[in-house]
Amino acid sequence: MAASNASDLVAINRTLSPALMVFFETLPDGQTRRAYGHDAAVREVASHSGESMALLSLQVSAEPSWDGATGLGLEVSRTAAGISFRQVGKGEVRCGGDLDGIVVWGVGLP
Numbered sequence: 001m002a003a004s005n006a007s008d009l010v011a012i013n014r015t016l017s018p019a020l021m022v023f024f025e026t027l028p029d030g031q032t033r034r035a036y037g038h039d040a041a042v043r044e045v046a047s048h049s050g051e052s053m054a055l056l057s058l059q060v061s062a063e064p065s066w067d068g069a070t071g072l073g074l075e076v077s078r079t080a081a082g083i084s085f086r087q088v089g090k091g092e093v094r095c096g097g098d099l100d101g102i103v104v105w106g107v108g109l110p
Contacts, residue, residue: 001076007049013042017094017101026108028085041105051080069094069103076107086110 003011016023016038023041024034035044054077061071069092076087089107094100 001053001055004045004048005052007046009042009046012045015101016041016045017099017103019094019099019103020101021104022106024106025087025089027080028083028109029081048080051078053078056086065092074107 002008003015018038020038020041022034022036023044024032026032033044035041056075056077057073058075059073064070072091072093074089074091078085078087086109087107088110089105091102091106092104093102
């Protein structure tokens, strides 16, 4: 969250796995932001200068999925274009290897 809030390209690059498949979010105005692949997702997240995000809750799966990634359930508080709102969603993260980081991130309005 701190990397995204600061639009810190180096930190965002480290946070998102080289194996990232998709970044997806829906905003209150109905706009959908999506990026496929690591490089496109880094650019998309970094482009949100002036926005903020805070983690409200996180659930982590006890068992890794078929590809070794661990499932996440999450709720975040966001501020974008002066509007505060809540998003909920799912994701996957890899830990312990060359592909560490967020693999899937998908959030939308509750």
